[in-house]
Amino acid sequence: MSEPQRIALVGIGKIAVDQHVPAIRASDDWSLEATVSRNGSVDDVEAFRDIDAMLTARPDIGVVSLCLPPVPRFAYALAALKAGRHVMLEKPPGATIAEVQILDAMARERGLTLFATWHSRKAKGVADAKKWLSDKSIKRAHVTWRESVRKWHPGQDWVFEPGGMGVFDPGINALSILTEIMPVALHLDAADLSFPSNRQTPIAATLAFSNNVSAEFDWREEDADIWDIEVETNDGTIALRNGGNVLEIGGKAQGEMVGMSGEYPALYSRMADLVRRGKSDVDLAPMIHVSDAMTLGRRTVVDPFDF
Structure with a gap:
Protein backbone atom coordinates (compact mmCIF):
# COMPACT_ATOMS: atom_id res chain seq x y z
CA MET A 1 0.00 0.00 0.00
CA SER A 2 1.30 3.46 -0.92
CA GLU A 3 1.95 6.11 1.72
CA PRO A 4 -1.02 8.38 2.49
CA GLN A 5 -1.01 11.77 0.80
CA ARG A 6 -0.54 14.81 3.01
CA ILE A 7 -3.51 17.17 3.02
CA ALA A 8 -4.35 20.53 4.58
CA LEU A 9 -7.90 21.50 5.49
CA VAL A 10 -8.83 25.17 5.14
CA GLY A 11 -11.86 26.57 6.96
CA ILE A 12 -12.57 24.70 10.20
CA GLY A 13 -16.29 25.30 10.59
CA LYS A 14 -19.30 23.06 11.05
CA ILE A 15 -19.05 21.17 7.75
CA ALA A 16 -15.33 20.58 8.21
CA VAL A 17 -15.75 19.24 11.73
CA ASP A 18 -18.85 17.18 10.98
CA GLN A 19 -17.84 15.71 7.61
CA HIS A 20 -14.36 16.45 6.30
CA VAL A 21 -12.25 15.64 9.36
CA PRO A 22 -13.91 12.25 10.05
CA ALA A 23 -13.71 11.31 6.35
CA ILE A 24 -10.00 12.16 6.11
CA ARG A 25 -9.09 10.41 9.34
CA ALA A 26 -10.98 7.26 8.38
CA SER A 27 -9.16 6.98 5.05
CA ASP A 28 -5.90 5.19 4.30
CA ASP A 29 -5.41 7.60 1.38
CA TRP A 30 -4.86 10.69 3.50
CA SER A 31 -2.91 12.15 6.38
CA LEU A 32 -4.33 15.38 7.82
CA GLU A 33 -1.20 17.46 8.31
CA ALA A 34 -2.39 21.04 8.77
CA THR A 35 -5.40 23.31 9.14
CA VAL A 36 -5.93 26.94 8.20
CA SER A 37 -8.61 28.90 10.05
CA ARG A 38 -9.02 32.19 11.87
CA ASN A 39 -10.86 30.52 14.74
CA GLY A 40 -11.03 26.73 14.47
CA SER A 41 -8.47 23.95 14.79
CA VAL A 42 -8.29 20.16 14.98
CA ASP A 43 -6.68 18.34 17.88
CA ASP A 44 -3.12 17.15 17.23
CA VAL A 45 -2.93 18.87 13.82
CA GLU A 46 -0.63 21.80 13.06
CA ALA A 47 -2.75 24.97 12.86
CA PHE A 48 -2.20 28.11 10.79
CA ARG A 49 -4.22 31.30 10.57
CA ASP A 50 -2.97 32.24 7.11
CA ILE A 51 -2.85 30.05 3.98
CA ASP A 52 0.30 31.67 2.62
CA ALA A 53 2.08 30.87 5.88
CA MET A 54 0.96 27.25 5.64
CA LEU A 55 2.00 26.92 2.00
CA THR A 56 5.43 28.33 2.83
CA ALA A 57 5.99 26.33 5.98
CA ARG A 58 4.70 23.02 4.64
CA PRO A 59 5.92 22.43 1.07
CA ASP A 60 5.49 18.71 1.75
CA ILE A 61 1.68 19.06 1.75
CA GLY A 62 0.53 18.40 -1.79
CA VAL A 63 -3.24 18.72 -1.46
CA VAL A 64 -5.44 21.49 -0.06
CA SER A 65 -9.14 20.98 0.70
CA LEU A 66 -11.15 24.20 0.96
CA CYS A 67 -14.20 24.24 3.25
CA LEU A 68 -14.59 27.96 3.85
CA PRO A 69 -17.59 29.93 2.45
CA PRO A 70 -17.68 30.45 -1.33
CA VAL A 71 -16.97 34.20 -1.50
CA PRO A 72 -13.42 34.13 -0.06
CA ARG A 73 -12.63 30.69 -1.49
CA PHE A 74 -11.30 31.83 -4.87
CA ALA A 75 -8.31 33.66 -3.39
CA TYR A 76 -7.38 30.63 -1.29
CA ALA A 77 -7.72 28.25 -4.24
CA LEU A 78 -5.66 30.57 -6.43
CA ALA A 79 -2.89 30.71 -3.82
CA ALA A 80 -2.83 26.93 -3.48
CA LEU A 81 -2.70 26.33 -7.24
CA LYS A 82 0.04 28.96 -7.70
CA ALA A 83 2.01 27.11 -5.02
CA GLY A 84 1.68 23.89 -7.01
CA ARG A 85 -0.88 22.16 -4.80
CA HIS A 86 -3.86 20.08 -5.87
CA VAL A 87 -7.17 21.60 -4.73
CA MET A 88 -10.48 20.15 -3.58
CA LEU A 89 -13.46 22.51 -3.34
CA GLU A 90 -16.47 22.13 -1.06
CA LYS A 91 -19.77 22.83 -2.80
CA PRO A 92 -20.55 25.23 -4.33
CA PRO A 93 -17.08 25.41 -5.87
CA GLY A 94 -17.11 29.21 -5.92
CA ALA A 95 -19.18 32.35 -5.67
CA THR A 96 -19.30 32.74 -9.46
CA ILE A 97 -19.02 30.51 -12.49
CA ALA A 98 -16.26 32.60 -14.05
CA GLU A 99 -13.92 32.27 -11.09
CA VAL A 100 -14.21 28.47 -11.08
CA GLN A 101 -13.48 28.44 -14.80
CA ILE A 102 -10.32 30.46 -14.10
CA LEU A 103 -9.26 27.93 -11.45
CA ASP A 104 -10.01 25.04 -13.80
CA ALA A 105 -7.88 26.56 -16.56
CA MET A 106 -5.00 27.24 -14.17
CA ALA A 107 -5.07 23.70 -12.80
CA ARG A 108 -4.97 22.25 -16.30
CA GLU A 109 -2.14 24.56 -17.38
CA ARG A 110 -0.06 23.54 -14.36
CA GLY A 111 -0.87 19.83 -14.46
CA LEU A 112 -2.70 19.96 -11.12
CA THR A 113 -5.92 18.36 -9.96
CA LEU A 114 -8.98 20.51 -9.28
CA PHE A 115 -12.02 18.71 -7.88
CA ALA A 116 -15.30 20.61 -7.61
CA THR A 117 -17.18 18.33 -5.26
CA TRP A 118 -20.91 17.66 -5.09
CA HIS A 119 -21.35 15.48 -2.03
CA SER A 120 -25.01 14.66 -2.69
CA ARG A 121 -24.05 12.90 -5.93
CA LYS A 122 -22.33 10.33 -3.70
CA ALA A 123 -25.55 9.55 -1.80
CA LYS A 124 -26.36 5.85 -1.73
CA GLY A 125 -29.23 5.79 -4.24
CA VAL A 126 -27.98 8.23 -6.87
CA ALA A 127 -25.94 5.91 -9.10
CA ASP A 128 -28.73 3.32 -9.28
CA ALA A 129 -31.31 6.01 -10.01
CA LYS A 130 -29.17 7.32 -12.87
CA LYS A 131 -28.81 3.83 -14.31
CA TRP A 132 -32.56 3.12 -14.03
CA LEU A 133 -33.48 6.41 -15.73
CA SER A 134 -30.89 6.15 -18.49
CA ASP A 135 -33.25 4.58 -21.06
CA LYS A 136 -36.51 6.15 -19.86
CA SER A 137 -38.61 9.01 -21.24
CA ILE A 138 -39.41 11.63 -18.60
CA LYS A 139 -43.06 12.62 -18.18
CA ARG A 140 -42.56 14.85 -15.16
CA ALA A 141 -40.25 15.34 -12.19
CA HIS A 142 -40.49 17.35 -8.99
CA VAL A 143 -37.95 18.25 -6.34
CA THR A 144 -38.98 19.08 -2.76
CA TRP A 145 -36.08 20.34 -0.66
CA ARG A 146 -37.17 21.79 2.67
CA GLU A 147 -35.10 22.20 5.81
CA SER A 148 -34.44 24.61 8.66
CA VAL A 149 -31.67 27.13 8.18
CA ARG A 150 -31.59 27.49 11.98
CA LYS A 151 -30.72 23.79 12.27
CA TRP A 152 -28.15 23.54 9.49
CA HIS A 153 -26.57 27.03 9.60
CA PRO A 154 -27.14 28.27 13.16
CA GLY A 155 -26.18 31.92 13.44
CA GLN A 156 -24.30 31.86 10.12
CA ASP A 157 -25.33 35.20 8.67
CA TRP A 158 -22.97 34.79 5.70
CA VAL A 159 -25.49 32.49 3.99
CA PHE A 160 -27.77 35.49 3.57
CA GLU A 161 -25.03 37.80 2.28
CA PRO A 162 -24.25 38.27 -1.44
CA GLY A 163 -22.53 35.12 -2.65
CA GLY A 164 -23.91 33.08 0.25
CA MET A 165 -26.66 31.71 -2.04
CA GLY A 166 -29.42 31.62 0.56
CA VAL A 167 -31.75 28.66 0.08
CA PHE A 168 -29.70 27.61 -2.93
CA ASP A 169 -26.97 26.52 -0.51
CA PRO A 170 -29.00 23.34 0.20
CA GLY A 171 -30.97 23.60 -3.05
CA ILE A 172 -27.81 23.17 -5.11
CA ASN A 173 -27.48 19.71 -3.55
CA ALA A 174 -30.79 18.80 -5.16
CA LEU A 175 -29.68 20.33 -8.45
CA SER A 176 -26.45 18.35 -8.32
CA ILE A 177 -28.46 15.13 -8.06
CA LEU A 178 -30.99 16.21 -10.68
CA THR A 179 -28.29 17.06 -13.23
CA GLU A 180 -26.58 13.74 -12.50
CA ILE A 181 -29.56 11.40 -12.90
CA MET A 182 -31.67 12.98 -15.63
CA PRO A 183 -31.25 11.37 -19.07
CA VAL A 184 -31.96 14.70 -20.80
CA ALA A 185 -30.38 18.14 -20.45
CA LEU A 186 -32.49 20.71 -18.59
CA HIS A 187 -32.73 24.46 -18.79
CA LEU A 188 -34.59 26.84 -16.50
CA ASP A 189 -37.74 28.51 -17.84
CA ALA A 190 -38.87 30.52 -14.80
CA ALA A 191 -38.29 31.04 -11.08
CA ASP A 192 -39.92 32.75 -8.11
CA LEU A 193 -37.62 33.81 -5.29
CA SER A 194 -38.65 34.86 -1.77
CA PHE A 195 -36.29 37.34 -0.09
CA PRO A 196 -36.67 38.25 3.59
CA SER A 197 -36.99 42.02 3.83
CA ASN A 198 -33.75 42.24 5.84
CA ARG A 199 -31.65 39.81 3.78
CA GLN A 200 -29.75 39.77 0.49
CA THR A 201 -30.37 36.17 -0.65
CA PRO A 202 -33.59 34.14 -0.95
CA ILE A 203 -35.03 31.98 1.80
CA ALA A 204 -37.33 30.08 -0.58
CA ALA A 205 -37.57 29.42 -4.31
CA THR A 206 -39.73 27.64 -6.87
CA LEU A 207 -38.20 26.67 -10.21
CA ALA A 208 -39.74 25.57 -13.51
CA PHE A 209 -37.46 23.70 -15.91
CA SER A 210 -37.85 22.29 -19.38
CA ASP A 228 -37.05 14.32 -2.17
CA ILE A 229 -36.84 13.96 -5.96
CA GLU A 230 -39.75 12.20 -7.66
CA VAL A 231 -39.73 11.26 -11.35
CA GLU A 232 -42.54 9.87 -13.50
CA THR A 233 -41.45 8.07 -16.68
CA ASN A 234 -42.95 6.06 -19.53
CA ASP A 235 -42.08 2.94 -17.54
CA GLY A 236 -43.15 3.79 -14.00
CA THR A 237 -42.02 6.03 -11.18
CA ILE A 238 -38.83 6.46 -9.24
CA ALA A 239 -38.00 8.58 -6.20
CA LEU A 240 -34.90 9.54 -4.28
CA ARG A 241 -35.53 10.45 -0.64
CA ASN A 242 -33.42 11.43 2.34
CA GLY A 243 -31.13 13.49 0.10
CA GLY A 244 -30.59 10.67 -2.37
CA ASN A 245 -29.87 8.01 0.22
CA VAL A 246 -33.14 6.11 -0.25
CA LEU A 247 -34.18 4.87 -3.68
CA GLU A 248 -37.80 3.94 -4.39
CA ILE A 249 -38.93 2.26 -7.60
CA GLY A 250 -42.66 1.93 -8.11
CA GLY A 251 -43.17 3.13 -4.53
CA LYS A 252 -41.01 0.35 -3.02
CA ALA A 253 -37.80 1.20 -1.18
CA GLN A 254 -34.69 -0.46 -2.53
CA GLY A 255 -32.70 -1.19 0.63
CA GLU A 256 -32.68 0.45 4.04
CA MET A 257 -32.62 4.16 4.86
CA VAL A 258 -29.13 5.49 5.52
CA GLY A 259 -27.69 8.88 6.34
CA MET A 260 -25.04 10.89 4.51
CA SER A 261 -22.12 9.26 6.35
CA GLY A 262 -20.75 7.69 3.16
CA GLU A 263 -20.80 10.80 0.97
CA TYR A 264 -17.65 12.56 2.14
CA PRO A 265 -15.52 9.40 2.35
CA ALA A 266 -16.52 8.77 -1.28
CA LEU A 267 -15.45 12.31 -2.22
CA TYR A 268 -12.04 11.89 -0.62
CA SER A 269 -11.62 8.52 -2.32
CA ARG A 270 -12.43 10.21 -5.63
CA MET A 271 -9.93 13.01 -4.92
CA ALA A 272 -7.18 10.49 -4.18
CA ASP A 273 -7.90 8.73 -7.46
CA LEU A 274 -7.92 11.99 -9.45
CA VAL A 275 -4.56 13.03 -7.99
CA ARG A 276 -3.03 9.64 -8.75
CA ARG A 277 -4.24 9.83 -12.36
CA GLY A 278 -3.44 13.51 -12.85
CA LYS A 279 -7.06 14.39 -13.69
CA SER A 280 -9.59 17.07 -12.70
CA ASP A 281 -13.35 16.91 -12.18
CA VAL A 282 -15.17 20.24 -12.58
CA ASP A 283 -18.89 20.14 -13.44
CA LEU A 284 -20.63 23.50 -13.14
CA ALA A 285 -24.15 22.42 -14.20
CA PRO A 286 -25.69 22.89 -10.72
CA MET A 287 -24.15 26.37 -10.41
CA ILE A 288 -25.41 27.33 -13.86
CA HIS A 289 -29.00 26.57 -12.82
CA VAL A 290 -28.61 28.71 -9.68
CA SER A 291 -27.18 31.56 -11.71
CA ASP A 292 -30.06 31.25 -14.18
CA ALA A 293 -32.56 31.34 -11.32
CA MET A 294 -31.02 34.58 -10.07
CA THR A 295 -31.22 35.97 -13.60
CA LEU A 296 -34.78 34.86 -14.44
CA GLY A 297 -36.31 34.85 -10.96
CA ARG A 298 -39.18 37.10 -9.96
CA ARG A 299 -38.40 38.62 -6.55
CA THR A 300 -40.97 38.66 -3.75
CA VAL A 301 -40.21 40.31 -0.40
CA VAL A 302 -41.35 38.27 2.61
CA ASP A 303 -41.17 38.60 6.40
CA PRO A 304 -37.77 39.47 7.86
CA PHE A 305 -35.62 36.60 9.12
CA ASP A 306 -33.35 36.54 12.14
CA PHE A 307 -31.59 33.65 13.82
Whole structure:
Protein backbone atom coordinates (compact mmCIF):
# COMPACT_ATOMS: atom_id res chain seq x y z
CA MET A 1 0.00 0.00 0.00
CA SER A 2 1.30 3.46 -0.92
CA GLU A 3 1.95 6.11 1.72
CA PRO A 4 -1.02 8.38 2.49
CA GLN A 5 -1.01 11.77 0.80
CA ARG A 6 -0.54 14.81 3.01
CA ILE A 7 -3.51 17.17 3.02
CA ALA A 8 -4.35 20.53 4.58
CA LEU A 9 -7.90 21.50 5.49
CA VAL A 10 -8.83 25.17 5.14
CA GLY A 11 -11.86 26.57 6.96
CA ILE A 12 -12.57 24.70 10.20
CA GLY A 13 -16.29 25.30 10.59
CA LYS A 14 -19.30 23.06 11.05
CA ILE A 15 -19.05 21.17 7.75
CA ALA A 16 -15.33 20.58 8.21
CA VAL A 17 -15.75 19.24 11.73
CA ASP A 18 -18.85 17.18 10.98
CA GLN A 19 -17.84 15.71 7.61
CA HIS A 20 -14.36 16.45 6.30
CA VAL A 21 -12.25 15.64 9.36
CA PRO A 22 -13.91 12.25 10.05
CA ALA A 23 -13.71 11.31 6.35
CA ILE A 24 -10.00 12.16 6.11
CA ARG A 25 -9.09 10.41 9.34
CA ALA A 26 -10.98 7.26 8.38
CA SER A 27 -9.16 6.98 5.05
CA ASP A 28 -5.90 5.19 4.30
CA ASP A 29 -5.41 7.60 1.38
CA TRP A 30 -4.86 10.69 3.50
CA SER A 31 -2.91 12.15 6.38
CA LEU A 32 -4.33 15.38 7.82
CA GLU A 33 -1.20 17.46 8.31
CA ALA A 34 -2.39 21.04 8.77
CA THR A 35 -5.40 23.31 9.14
CA VAL A 36 -5.93 26.94 8.20
CA SER A 37 -8.61 28.90 10.05
CA ARG A 38 -9.02 32.19 11.87
CA ASN A 39 -10.86 30.52 14.74
CA GLY A 40 -11.03 26.73 14.47
CA SER A 41 -8.47 23.95 14.79
CA VAL A 42 -8.29 20.16 14.98
CA ASP A 43 -6.68 18.34 17.88
CA ASP A 44 -3.12 17.15 17.23
CA VAL A 45 -2.93 18.87 13.82
CA GLU A 46 -0.63 21.80 13.06
CA ALA A 47 -2.75 24.97 12.86
CA PHE A 48 -2.20 28.11 10.79
CA ARG A 49 -4.22 31.30 10.57
CA ASP A 50 -2.97 32.24 7.11
CA ILE A 51 -2.85 30.05 3.98
CA ASP A 52 0.30 31.67 2.62
CA ALA A 53 2.08 30.87 5.88
CA MET A 54 0.96 27.25 5.64
CA LEU A 55 2.00 26.92 2.00
CA THR A 56 5.43 28.33 2.83
CA ALA A 57 5.99 26.33 5.98
CA ARG A 58 4.70 23.02 4.64
CA PRO A 59 5.92 22.43 1.07
CA ASP A 60 5.49 18.71 1.75
CA ILE A 61 1.68 19.06 1.75
CA GLY A 62 0.53 18.40 -1.79
CA VAL A 63 -3.24 18.72 -1.46
CA VAL A 64 -5.44 21.49 -0.06
CA SER A 65 -9.14 20.98 0.70
CA LEU A 66 -11.15 24.20 0.96
CA CYS A 67 -14.20 24.24 3.25
CA LEU A 68 -14.59 27.96 3.85
CA PRO A 69 -17.59 29.93 2.45
CA PRO A 70 -17.68 30.45 -1.33
CA VAL A 71 -16.97 34.20 -1.50
CA PRO A 72 -13.42 34.13 -0.06
CA ARG A 73 -12.63 30.69 -1.49
CA PHE A 74 -11.30 31.83 -4.87
CA ALA A 75 -8.31 33.66 -3.39
CA TYR A 76 -7.38 30.63 -1.29
CA ALA A 77 -7.72 28.25 -4.24
CA LEU A 78 -5.66 30.57 -6.43
CA ALA A 79 -2.89 30.71 -3.82
CA ALA A 80 -2.83 26.93 -3.48
CA LEU A 81 -2.70 26.33 -7.24
CA LYS A 82 0.04 28.96 -7.70
CA ALA A 83 2.01 27.11 -5.02
CA GLY A 84 1.68 23.89 -7.01
CA ARG A 85 -0.88 22.16 -4.80
CA HIS A 86 -3.86 20.08 -5.87
CA VAL A 87 -7.17 21.60 -4.73
CA MET A 88 -10.48 20.15 -3.58
CA LEU A 89 -13.46 22.51 -3.34
CA GLU A 90 -16.47 22.13 -1.06
CA LYS A 91 -19.77 22.83 -2.80
CA PRO A 92 -20.55 25.23 -4.33
CA PRO A 93 -17.08 25.41 -5.87
CA GLY A 94 -17.11 29.21 -5.92
CA ALA A 95 -19.18 32.35 -5.67
CA THR A 96 -19.30 32.74 -9.46
CA ILE A 97 -19.02 30.51 -12.49
CA ALA A 98 -16.26 32.60 -14.05
CA GLU A 99 -13.92 32.27 -11.09
CA VAL A 100 -14.21 28.47 -11.08
CA GLN A 101 -13.48 28.44 -14.80
CA ILE A 102 -10.32 30.46 -14.10
CA LEU A 103 -9.26 27.93 -11.45
CA ASP A 104 -10.01 25.04 -13.80
CA ALA A 105 -7.88 26.56 -16.56
CA MET A 106 -5.00 27.24 -14.17
CA ALA A 107 -5.07 23.70 -12.80
CA ARG A 108 -4.97 22.25 -16.30
CA GLU A 109 -2.14 24.56 -17.38
CA ARG A 110 -0.06 23.54 -14.36
CA GLY A 111 -0.87 19.83 -14.46
CA LEU A 112 -2.70 19.96 -11.12
CA THR A 113 -5.92 18.36 -9.96
CA LEU A 114 -8.98 20.51 -9.28
CA PHE A 115 -12.02 18.71 -7.88
CA ALA A 116 -15.30 20.61 -7.61
CA THR A 117 -17.18 18.33 -5.26
CA TRP A 118 -20.91 17.66 -5.09
CA HIS A 119 -21.35 15.48 -2.03
CA SER A 120 -25.01 14.66 -2.69
CA ARG A 121 -24.05 12.90 -5.93
CA LYS A 122 -22.33 10.33 -3.70
CA ALA A 123 -25.55 9.55 -1.80
CA LYS A 124 -26.36 5.85 -1.73
CA GLY A 125 -29.23 5.79 -4.24
CA VAL A 126 -27.98 8.23 -6.87
CA ALA A 127 -25.94 5.91 -9.10
CA ASP A 128 -28.73 3.32 -9.28
CA ALA A 129 -31.31 6.01 -10.01
CA LYS A 130 -29.17 7.32 -12.87
CA LYS A 131 -28.81 3.83 -14.31
CA TRP A 132 -32.56 3.12 -14.03
CA LEU A 133 -33.48 6.41 -15.73
CA SER A 134 -30.89 6.15 -18.49
CA ASP A 135 -33.25 4.58 -21.06
CA LYS A 136 -36.51 6.15 -19.86
CA SER A 137 -38.61 9.01 -21.24
CA ILE A 138 -39.41 11.63 -18.60
CA LYS A 139 -43.06 12.62 -18.18
CA ARG A 140 -42.56 14.85 -15.16
CA ALA A 141 -40.25 15.34 -12.19
CA HIS A 142 -40.49 17.35 -8.99
CA VAL A 143 -37.95 18.25 -6.34
CA THR A 144 -38.98 19.08 -2.76
CA TRP A 145 -36.08 20.34 -0.66
CA ARG A 146 -37.17 21.79 2.67
CA GLU A 147 -35.10 22.20 5.81
CA SER A 148 -34.44 24.61 8.66
CA VAL A 149 -31.67 27.13 8.18
CA ARG A 150 -31.59 27.49 11.98
CA LYS A 151 -30.72 23.79 12.27
CA TRP A 152 -28.15 23.54 9.49
CA HIS A 153 -26.57 27.03 9.60
CA PRO A 154 -27.14 28.27 13.16
CA GLY A 155 -26.18 31.92 13.44
CA GLN A 156 -24.30 31.86 10.12
CA ASP A 157 -25.33 35.20 8.67
CA TRP A 158 -22.97 34.79 5.70
CA VAL A 159 -25.49 32.49 3.99
CA PHE A 160 -27.77 35.49 3.57
CA GLU A 161 -25.03 37.80 2.28
CA PRO A 162 -24.25 38.27 -1.44
CA GLY A 163 -22.53 35.12 -2.65
CA GLY A 164 -23.91 33.08 0.25
CA MET A 165 -26.66 31.71 -2.04
CA GLY A 166 -29.42 31.62 0.56
CA VAL A 167 -31.75 28.66 0.08
CA PHE A 168 -29.70 27.61 -2.93
CA ASP A 169 -26.97 26.52 -0.51
CA PRO A 170 -29.00 23.34 0.20
CA GLY A 171 -30.97 23.60 -3.05
CA ILE A 172 -27.81 23.17 -5.11
CA ASN A 173 -27.48 19.71 -3.55
CA ALA A 174 -30.79 18.80 -5.16
CA LEU A 175 -29.68 20.33 -8.45
CA SER A 176 -26.45 18.35 -8.32
CA ILE A 177 -28.46 15.13 -8.06
CA LEU A 178 -30.99 16.21 -10.68
CA THR A 179 -28.29 17.06 -13.23
CA GLU A 180 -26.58 13.74 -12.50
CA ILE A 181 -29.56 11.40 -12.90
CA MET A 182 -31.67 12.98 -15.63
CA PRO A 183 -31.25 11.37 -19.07
CA VAL A 184 -31.96 14.70 -20.80
CA ALA A 185 -30.38 18.14 -20.45
CA LEU A 186 -32.49 20.71 -18.59
CA HIS A 187 -32.73 24.46 -18.79
CA LEU A 188 -34.59 26.84 -16.50
CA ASP A 189 -37.74 28.51 -17.84
CA ALA A 190 -38.87 30.52 -14.80
CA ALA A 191 -38.29 31.04 -11.08
CA ASP A 192 -39.92 32.75 -8.11
CA LEU A 193 -37.62 33.81 -5.29
CA SER A 194 -38.65 34.86 -1.77
CA PHE A 195 -36.29 37.34 -0.09
CA PRO A 196 -36.67 38.25 3.59
CA SER A 197 -36.99 42.02 3.83
CA ASN A 198 -33.75 42.24 5.84
CA ARG A 199 -31.65 39.81 3.78
CA GLN A 200 -29.75 39.77 0.49
CA THR A 201 -30.37 36.17 -0.65
CA PRO A 202 -33.59 34.14 -0.95
CA ILE A 203 -35.03 31.98 1.80
CA ALA A 204 -37.33 30.08 -0.58
CA ALA A 205 -37.57 29.42 -4.31
CA THR A 206 -39.73 27.64 -6.87
CA LEU A 207 -38.20 26.67 -10.21
CA ALA A 208 -39.74 25.57 -13.51
CA PHE A 209 -37.46 23.70 -15.91
CA SER A 210 -37.85 22.29 -19.38
CA ASN A 211 -39.19 18.72 -19.77
CA ASN A 212 -41.91 19.31 -17.16
CA VAL A 213 -39.43 19.38 -14.29
CA SER A 214 -40.03 21.59 -11.25
CA ALA A 215 -38.45 22.26 -7.86
CA GLU A 216 -39.41 23.79 -4.51
CA PHE A 217 -36.74 24.90 -2.04
CA ASP A 218 -37.59 26.30 1.40
CA TRP A 219 -35.36 27.11 4.36
CA ARG A 220 -38.25 27.74 6.76
CA GLU A 221 -39.17 24.09 7.42
CA GLU A 222 -39.23 23.67 11.18
CA ASP A 223 -40.34 20.04 11.20
CA ALA A 224 -38.47 17.12 9.66
CA ASP A 225 -36.14 17.70 6.70
CA ILE A 226 -37.67 16.85 3.32
CA TRP A 227 -35.12 16.08 0.60
CA ASP A 228 -37.05 14.32 -2.17
CA ILE A 229 -36.84 13.96 -5.96
CA GLU A 230 -39.75 12.20 -7.66
CA VAL A 231 -39.73 11.26 -11.35
CA GLU A 232 -42.54 9.87 -13.50
CA THR A 233 -41.45 8.07 -16.68
CA ASN A 234 -42.95 6.06 -19.53
CA ASP A 235 -42.08 2.94 -17.54
CA GLY A 236 -43.15 3.79 -14.00
CA THR A 237 -42.02 6.03 -11.18
CA ILE A 238 -38.83 6.46 -9.24
CA ALA A 239 -38.00 8.58 -6.20
CA LEU A 240 -34.90 9.54 -4.28
CA ARG A 241 -35.53 10.45 -0.64
CA ASN A 242 -33.42 11.43 2.34
CA GLY A 243 -31.13 13.49 0.10
CA GLY A 244 -30.59 10.67 -2.37
CA ASN A 245 -29.87 8.01 0.22
CA VAL A 246 -33.14 6.11 -0.25
CA LEU A 247 -34.18 4.87 -3.68
CA GLU A 248 -37.80 3.94 -4.39
CA ILE A 249 -38.93 2.26 -7.60
CA GLY A 250 -42.66 1.93 -8.11
CA GLY A 251 -43.17 3.13 -4.53
CA LYS A 252 -41.01 0.35 -3.02
CA ALA A 253 -37.80 1.20 -1.18
CA GLN A 254 -34.69 -0.46 -2.53
CA GLY A 255 -32.70 -1.19 0.63
CA GLU A 256 -32.68 0.45 4.04
CA MET A 257 -32.62 4.16 4.86
CA VAL A 258 -29.13 5.49 5.52
CA GLY A 259 -27.69 8.88 6.34
CA MET A 260 -25.04 10.89 4.51
CA SER A 261 -22.12 9.26 6.35
CA GLY A 262 -20.75 7.69 3.16
CA GLU A 263 -20.80 10.80 0.97
CA TYR A 264 -17.65 12.56 2.14
CA PRO A 265 -15.52 9.40 2.35
CA ALA A 266 -16.52 8.77 -1.28
CA LEU A 267 -15.45 12.31 -2.22
CA TYR A 268 -12.04 11.89 -0.62
CA SER A 269 -11.62 8.52 -2.32
CA ARG A 270 -12.43 10.21 -5.63
CA MET A 271 -9.93 13.01 -4.92
CA ALA A 272 -7.18 10.49 -4.18
CA ASP A 273 -7.90 8.73 -7.46
CA LEU A 274 -7.92 11.99 -9.45
CA VAL A 275 -4.56 13.03 -7.99
CA ARG A 276 -3.03 9.64 -8.75
CA ARG A 277 -4.24 9.83 -12.36
CA GLY A 278 -3.44 13.51 -12.85
CA LYS A 279 -7.06 14.39 -13.69
CA SER A 280 -9.59 17.07 -12.70
CA ASP A 281 -13.35 16.91 -12.18
CA VAL A 282 -15.17 20.24 -12.58
CA ASP A 283 -18.89 20.14 -13.44
CA LEU A 284 -20.63 23.50 -13.14
CA ALA A 285 -24.15 22.42 -14.20
CA PRO A 286 -25.69 22.89 -10.72
CA MET A 287 -24.15 26.37 -10.41
CA ILE A 288 -25.41 27.33 -13.86
CA HIS A 289 -29.00 26.57 -12.82
CA VAL A 290 -28.61 28.71 -9.68
CA SER A 291 -27.18 31.56 -11.71
CA ASP A 292 -30.06 31.25 -14.18
CA ALA A 293 -32.56 31.34 -11.32
CA MET A 294 -31.02 34.58 -10.07
CA THR A 295 -31.22 35.97 -13.60
CA LEU A 296 -34.78 34.86 -14.44
CA GLY A 297 -36.31 34.85 -10.96
CA ARG A 298 -39.18 37.10 -9.96
CA ARG A 299 -38.40 38.62 -6.55
CA THR A 300 -40.97 38.66 -3.75
CA VAL A 301 -40.21 40.31 -0.40
CA VAL A 302 -41.35 38.27 2.61
CA ASP A 303 -41.17 38.60 6.40
CA PRO A 304 -37.77 39.47 7.86
CA PHE A 305 -35.62 36.60 9.12
CA ASP A 306 -33.35 36.54 12.14
CA PHE A 307 -31.59 33.65 13.82
